[in-house]
Amino acid sequence: MPEGPSVRKFQSLTSPFVGQVVAKVGGSSRKINVNDLNALRLQDSQVHGKNLYLAFVAAEGPLGPSAEETVLEREAGSRGGSPAQGGQEQVRAPQDEELQEFRHSGSEPPDAAEDRGNWLRVHFGLFGSIRANEFSRANKANKRGDWKDPTPRLVLHFESGGFLVFYNCRMHWCSSPRADPASDILSAEFHRGRALDALHAPNPICYTLLDQRYFSGLGNIIKNEVLYLAKIHPLTRGSLLALSDLERLLDCAVRFSADWPHSKLHGKRLHPQIYQKEQCALGHPVMKETLGPLGGFKRLTWWCPQCQPAVLSGDGDPSPGT
Numbered sequence: 001m002p003e004g005p006s007v008r009k010f011q012s013l014t015s016p017f018v019g020q021v022v023a024k025v026g027g028s029s030r031k032i033n034v035n036d037l038n039a040l041r042l043q044d045s046q047v048h049g050k051n052l053y054l055a056f057v058a059a060e061g062p063l064g065p066s067a068e069e070t071v072l073e074r075e076a077g078s079r080g081g082s083p084a085q086g087g088q089e090q091v092r093a094p095q096d097e098e099l100q101e102f103r104h105s106g107s108e109p110p111d112a113a114e115d116r117g118n119w120l121r122v123h124f125g126l127f128g129s130i131r132a133n134e135f136s137r138a139n140k141a142n143k144r145g146d147w148k149d150p151t152p153r154l155v156l157h158f159e160s161g162g163f164l165v166f167y168n169c170r171m172h173w174c175s176s177p178r179a180d181p182a183s184d185i186l187s188a189e190f191h192r193g194r195a196l197d198a199l200h201a202p203n204p205i206c207y208t209l210l211d212q213r214y215f216s217g218l219g220n221i222i223k224n225e226v227l228y229l230a231k232i233h234p235l236t237r238g239s240l241l242a243l244s245d246l247e248r249l250l251d252c253a254v255r256f257s258a259d260w261p262h263s264k265l266h267g268k269r270l271h272p273q274i275y276q277k278e279q280c281a282l283g284h285p286v287m288k289e290t291l292g293p294l295g296g297f298k299r300l301t302w303w304c305p306q307c308q309p310a311v312l313s314g315d316g317d318p319s320p321g322t
Contacts, residue, residue, distance in 0.1 A: 002124045004186050004217020005260035007047050010130040013164065014045040014054065020158040021059045027154035032120070032171050034154055042158075043118075046177055049184055049216030052122040052130075053177040117175030125168035133162050183216040185257045192250060199238045199246045206234035206301055207293050209253070218253060220299045221275050222260075226252040228274035228281075228308060234291060234301050236311045280304040 002010070021041045025034045037056060044055040129136070136150045154166040181189035198214040199205065209215055209223045227234050230249040238246065260270060273281040280286055284306045292298030 002050065002128055003219030003222055003260075004047070004050055004184070005222075005257060007050055007052055007124065007217070008186065008261040010124075011045055011047045011052055013130050013132040014042070014052070016132075017042050017156075017158055017160075017162065017164060018045055019043075020160055020162075022056075022156050023159045024157040025155065026157075027152050027166070029153045029171055032154075032173065037120075037154075037156065042156075046179075047186075047217075048177050048179045049212060050123065050219065051177075052124075053174075054120045054122065056118055056120065116173035119174050119176055121172050121174045121177075122166065123170045123172075125170070128166075128168040131165040131167070135165055136167055180216065183212070183214055185215050185217045185222075185253060186261070190254070195250055196243075196246055199249065200241075200243075202237050202239040203293075204235045204291070205232060205238050205241070205249070206291055207296075208238060210297075210299065215253070218257065220301075221270070221272065222253065222256055223299070224275040224302050225272055226256050228302075228304065229256070231308055233308045233310045234303050237313065240311050240313060274302045274304065277302060280307055282307060 019041065022037050022039060025037050027034045039059050040056040041059045042054060043057045044053075046053045046055075135152070138147045138149050141147050150167050152165045152167055153169050154171065155163060156166075157163040181187040182191035182194060184190055195214050198208050198211065201208060206223055206227060209218060209226070210220070212218075224234075226249060229252040230245070232241070232245065232249055241249075263270065274286060277286050282304075284304045286302050286304055288300060288302050290298045291301045
């Protein structure tokens with residue numbers, strides 16, 4: 001599913017529509033009544049981790065709090081407010097893996113039916129995306145040989161004449177964004193000390209990097225790339241690494257996560273060095289295996305045995321258990 005940097009790019013597409021009124025709606029979502037959005041004003045657009053939050057208010061009402069007031073309210077909510085909530089929208093069979101990740105990502109509990117809130121939480125699937133003023137078109141035939149365009153989950157037409165199209169995502173109403181800037185890898189308030197403590201735990205380092213409690217927005221692509229950049233074997237237990245190694249890994253994660261959305265905004269494609277590669281950037285053969293905690297979600301992991309040698313544990317075992 002799209003990682004934090006990609007969701008930031010989606011949010012940049014919605015920003016020009018903030019303050020505009022929805023004139024017409026469409027889409028195939030079954031978890032929300034898309035008609036409820038008709039004649040509402042898009043008040044705000046925020047990203048937290050891998051989730052996009054859109055606030056809607058009555059068009060005839062005030063525009064709502066200023067940007068500064070919104071930030072203050074959000075900070076107050078993250079300290080003492082109740083978490084945002086959401087259900088799960090039905091997905092197609094190929095999305096089973098992303099649904100497992102959703103369940104293991106520390107996502108918020110469902111909203112009470114009587115208090116749906118005015119924030120629409122958008123969680124993107126494996127091929128989820130947003131298009132502004134254009135629809136996605138099929139670039140190849142499906143398994144039945146049909147050239148069928150993707151079906152939007154939601155289409156918002158605004159009074160200005162522009163429109164937003166949401167694909168392959170689950171949407172739920174919630175009372176407020178669930179925000180923890182200290183865990184958001186792209187936030188200026190990201191807490192390095194807490195992240196370093198998590199990385200130092202006696203768990204395989206590749207498991208910890210995907211723990212959204214400490215690295216909200218960090219996904220499988222970033223995990224693979226930063227482990228390669230830091231020259232760390234994915235199954236190395238964090239407790240076996242020197243503090244300098246953990247700091248270097250964290251620096252790689254923060255820098256890679258920040259550079260990725262910057263490149264996206266300038267139309268540059270990501271060029272992975274290890275992710276989905278048969279050879280690393282230095283030409284060495286790459287290993288691939290599905291790794292994850294016992295009873296948890298497992299993800300495909302790529303690493304170079306030469307560039308990322310295994311670190312021996314105290315009993316001489318070079319391969320920590322999965």
